[in-house]
Amino acid sequence: xxxxxxxxxxxxxxxxxxxxxxxxxxxxxxxxxxxxxxxxxxxxxxxxxxxxxxxxxxxxxxxxxxxxxxxxxxxxxxxxxxxxxxxxxxxxxxxxxxxxxxxxxxxxxxxxxxxxxxxxxxxxxxxxxxxxxxxxxxxxxxxxxxxxxxxxxxxxxxxxxxxxxxxxxxxxxxxxxxxxxxxxxxxxxxxxxxxxxxxxxxxxxxxxxxxxxxxxxxxxxxxxxxxxxxxxxxxxxxxxxxxxxxxxxxxxxxxxxxxxxxxxxxxxxxxxxxxxxxxxxxxxxxxxxxxxxxxxxxxxxxxxxxxxxxxxxxxxxxxxxxxxxxxxxxxxxxxxxxxxxxxxxxxxxxxxxxxxxxxxxxxxxxxxxxxxxxxxxxxxxxxxxxxxxxxxxxxxxxxxxxxxxxxxxxxxxxxxxxxxxxxxxxxxxxxxxxxxxxx
Numbered sequence: 001x002x003x004x005x006x007x008x009x010x011x012x013x014x015x016x017x018x019x020x021x022x023x024x025x026x027x028x029x030x031x032x033x034x035x036x037x038x039x040x041x042x043x044x045x046x047x048x049x050x051x052x053x054x055x056x057x058x059x060x061x062x063x064x065x066x067x068x069x070x071x072x073x074x075x076x077x078x079x080x081x082x083x084x085x086x087x088x089x090x091x092x093x094x095x096x097x098x099x100x101x102x103x104x105x106x107x108x109x110x111x112x113x114x115x116x117x118x119x120x121x122x123x124x125x126x127x128x129x130x131x132x133x134x135x136x137x138x139x140x141x142x143x144x145x146x147x148x149x150x151x152x153x154x155x156x157x158x159x160x161x162x163x164x165x166x167x168x169x170x171x172x173x174x175x176x177x178x179x180x181x182x183x184x185x186x187x188x189x190x191x192x193x194x195x196x197x198x199x200x201x202x203x204x205x206x207x208x209x210x211x212x213x214x215x216x217x218x219x220x221x222x223x224x225x226x227x228x229x230x231x232x233x234x235x236x237x238x239x240x241x242x243x244x245x246x247x248x249x250x251x252x253x254x255x256x257x258x259x260x261x262x263x264x265x266x267x268x269x270x271x272x273x274x275x276x277x278x279x280x281x282x283x284x285x286x287x288x289x290x291x292x293x294x295x296x297x298x299x300x301x302x303x304x305x306x307x308x309x310x311x312x313x314x315x316x317x318x319x320x321x322x323x324x325x326x327x328x329x330x331x332x333x334x335x336x337x338x339x340x341x342x343x344x345x346x347x348x349x350x351x352x353x354x355x356x357x358x359x360x361x362x363x364x365x366x367x368x369x370x371x372x373x374x375x376x377x378x379x380x381x382x383x384x385x386x387x388x389x390x391x392x393x394x395x396x397x398x399x400x401x402x403x404x405x406x407x408x409x410x411x412x413x414x415x416x417x418x419x420x421x422x423x424x425x426x427x428x429x430x431x432x433x434x435x436x437x438x439x
Contacts, residue, residue: 021132025155034059045223060124092120096370164204176418194352197409209234224389237394255349258282258323285411292348301329350374
């Protein structure tokens with residue numbers, strides 16, 4: 001039985017607001033010349049004990065593995081690709097519909113913005129940036145040539161932009177009706193908890209994704225920011241959540257469940273954080289996902305090594321307070337990333353419990369595929385360690401079609417109120433909609 005300490009933890013705040021340095025802005029536009037790139041930013045979030053890089057960026061393609069849709073041998077092919085490139089940097093993503101490779105469910109709803117189920121690539125270049133200083137970790141040309149190229153890149157691009165037309169994929173009545181139906185599933189014992197999401201779709205968007213990502217980092221300063229490009233498909237993410245990291249033989253999961261609005265007055269926000277920490281509903285959401293992650297980790301970790309390192313931690317971000325728990329376990333040092341994903345993906349914080357039934361209900365009640373949203377992006381390093389986020393607080397943008405999407409949601413439990421769940425989902429996408437001029 002898990003111990004749940006009733007005393008409040010130390011309340012942690014976000015880093016001081018800082019504008020990105022000149023080289024950071026130049027790096028964004030240097031990356032824009034590559035059809036495949038991934039930039040990851042921790043934004044000086046010192047409370048994260050496991051982060052390795054302030055900024056890590058990979059671009060160009062030496063080799064690539066990509067699945068556009070479900071393929072029955074997809075896991076075996078991914079495993080072979082990762083084995084072939086052991087000792088290399090590897091970057092990429094798994095879309096939420098990657099669940100079809102790892103679980104017994106099959107997606108039947110349409111995609112608003114199609115995205116590959118899985119893409120992983122071996123970058124030609126690996127760039128690290130800290131304190132506005134560049135370190136070239138990998139390159140086909142000299143380190144000096146790369147640095148000169150970045151330094152000569154413009155730090156801004158003057159281009160026409162248009163916010164387009166935004167609308168919700170389902171209206172408030174449909175959202176609340178779906179939540180009410182999911183609560184009924186819970187009350188009859190079908191599930192304990194399920195993550196239900198809605199999407200805000202945008203048509204006719206013309207946007208510079210590099211400038212948008214920079215603004216997102218300034219506004220939110222998230223610990224797991226990501227700027228990802230696959231040809232004309234872009235992901236601009238201000239994610240606060242880690243999915244899974246590997247440090248030697250240790251695996252670390254940090255699910256987020258529990259959110260309320262951050263207040264501008266420090267004393268008032270302390271009370272707000274205390275209310276979040278003491279909320280029976282939020283604690284119930286969090287502990288169920290923690291138990292799910294413990295069970296998933298136990299499938300691949302050595303017996304007796306899985307433990308809860310922190311339960312109900314309260315962390316302040318720019319616009320919201322979040323409840324975060326940390327679950328760790330010890331596995332074989334050389335465990336395959338593909339085997340870890342088979343045990344853990346999709347992440348418990350974006351599915352529910354029991355996971356398979358929750359996935360079936362997500363497919364039944366959500367109108368569109370989630371795609372990149374609530375999937376994961378990250379990197380594997382030459383030592384075999386890795387770090388992958390949960391894709392939330394994000395814009396997915398198809399530059400060719402002008403379509404974009406912002407999604408959000410929350411955990412539905414027996415204690416959920418449909419209207420409160422709806423309002424929480426709006427809060428989570430509020431900042432990004434404001435940046436786009438759509439609120």
